[in-house]
Amino acid sequence: MIETTPYSKFSSVYDEVMDHVDFQEWANFIIGSWKENKLPDKILDLGCGSGTLLSHFPSSINTKVGIDSSLQMLETAKKKYPKIQYIQGDIIYFSLKEKFPLVVSTHDTLNYILQPEKLITHFQTVNKNMELGGYYFFDLSSEYNLIHNFHKKQLFYNIDSVKLTWRNTYNQKRKVITSTLIFSIFKDLKIQKYRETHYQKFHPHSIILKILQKTGFSLVSIGSDYKTWTLKKDCCLINYLAKKIKEIK
Template sequence: MAYDRMSDYYDLLTNDQPYDKWKEIVGHYVVNPTNEILDIGCGTGRLTAQLTEFGHVSGLDLSEDMLNIAEKRNPDIKWYCQDMRDLDLPQQYDVITIFCDSLNYVTDPEDVLQVFNYVNQYLKDDGLLIFDVHSINKMNHQFNNQNYIDETEQLMLTWQAISGDEPNSVYHQMSFFVEREDGLYERFDEEHYQCTYEPSLYKQLLEFAGFEVKHTFTDFDINTFDENGDRHFFVAQK
């Protein structure tokens, strides 16, 4: 799912995201400053730009609008507009990341396996894949027909998280009200669909794709795995 007009307001809406914690996780596993790193689902590149501390970084996203913002943020990074289910890249990498629940936009297990197969293809031997996904607990509680409102000086967002037809899935129906120069508000809408799976299925798919699962943990705490947490992390080695 590509972001459309929401791209213009993505940074404003995600100011509270813990990018520093994602960066710390990469820093925990990546110690060689000459690593080649690919950040899949990079969005506007806020995290991607920070990862340059750990090596030579490239970013990849499905949304051309997001990448236009990312390139303005850091024109020295290589940015690729591609679908993670169909990668066509010029090199291999030491580390590939898929953060901020980007993998949850891949809503069929066969497609998740396809992503893992492509990642394996573009990882060097012993390379690492690090990613996170929404937990089933989060899908069934925070995203179970809940309504949210987010308001700033420039816009207001109303967000309905509607349970999908498939198990552990959600439709994010979002309405944006943006203030214009004449003081009136303009509305636009976006809908995104996400799905998540049992951790055991992600592990199985990783193994099918030729990975060894090295570590799983929850909510940025590398020492804890909790089924009832919000976000599960996986570290897998080729």
């Protein structure tokens, strides 16, 4: 078994595994929450993965930029949507030449940031790369989702020459979910096995509110699963819309 970094193998089947996600609905929900008269001219997607969400935003948005740490996810994205600009980087620390009126981060990407101090740094970084009055739309997995849909659950996929087994354990004390993804890849009459271990943390709403306040944002709306701007107890992805109200140093 070869240990490999998150998304280095997952990238080869990510789109098929996420086939149930209606990214057009997500893009419509985000754009529908846009509070200004004129649509933004630029959008930045943090943890853009294979670029699908960015591709669903209106083509009138001239500049679409995605940042992701996984080279393999970005390779997939570049093949599918070559007109989008991609940057390999860490969403906790980055500095771009231009500032964005709309920044998004979706599909529990921020749950990959484990330490609260790093989450603070992330929001400070986002602030510095945004226009004053701009919006940051992000989601976070709810604890309900981690407990009811993932804890002690195994998922199996057979996609082309790849067999994926995905096991999850949520530690309620540490608020961390460990996902072990085993890939059996059939090539040249041989099977090669790879393991990716993903760690994600549940961040309670009270912490997010404090961090937003500390990093120059005000919370505009909170919603559920890209469907409604009300918070439901059994929602899986909590949607946040925050406005940059202050420049920070």
